[in-house]
Amino acid sequence: MWQLGEPWWELLLRGSVVYLVLFLLFRLSGKRQVGQLTPFDLLLLLIISNAVQNAMVGSDSSLPGGLLVAVVLLAWNFALSWLASRSRKAEVLLEGRPEVLIHDGRIYTEVLRRNHLSLDDLNAALRRQGIFHPDDVAFAVLETNGGISVQARQKA
Template sequence: MWTLSVPWWELVIRGSVVFLALFAMIRLIGRRQVGQLTPFDLLLLLIISNAVQNAMLGPDNSLLGGLIVAAVLVGWNYLFGALSLYSPRIERVIEGSPELLVLHGRVLHEALAKNQISDAELHAALRRAGCFGVDEIELAVLETNGAISVKKRDAAPAPR
């Protein structure tokens, strides 16, 4: 249970390589909130987690080996969080930047395509914000956490 079948440093390297590779892959596929995951997104995450387990642990299936790899993953996560707090440049690399999806009532289709957001998903987010037409929107922004923030256009002042 506590005896490693590979050296501890190999587990650290394996865990680090898998973490960094998955970070890069997930960063490339876009951002969604957990509540916005489609069944296909969830299935992909489940299969990936199973696929990389052996890559991280190799032939070791000891309790200590699992704890070492878990500590490495938590350590990388903590390090990325700390680095993003102290450097705006690193934060943009790790978290990304907010991106405009709608500006002055006009949908920016290139931004939707780049972020793999369908018109239906955009319109659902607008409805959640109480807007039922794109013309009501001053701007809509895809936040770094995957949420879509909406600012309505200011209403014209009522005539006197």
């Protein structure tokens, strides 16, 4: 229970590689808030967490080994967050840029497609803002956290 089954440096390396590869894969998969996860997204996250567990700890099932990998994951998360907060270039690279989904009622379908958003997703976001037709939208922006901000057109 207290004896490491793998060298400490290997656990650091394994945890780092898995974190960085998964970060890259999720970054490339598009923007989506946790509240917007479909059952398929949740299932995927659960399966991935199980699949990469052994990749992170190898044959080590010790308490210190598991805690060491947990500290590595938290450290990477803190380091990347810190870097993004200190550098605009790093922030854009790590978190992306907000993207306009609708401008003056015109829906940018290529932006929806690139971010794996359906028209139904967009319409649901508009309805949450009390807007029931895209023509009534001045701007709708997909934020870096996956949220959609909407500015209604001014009524004449």
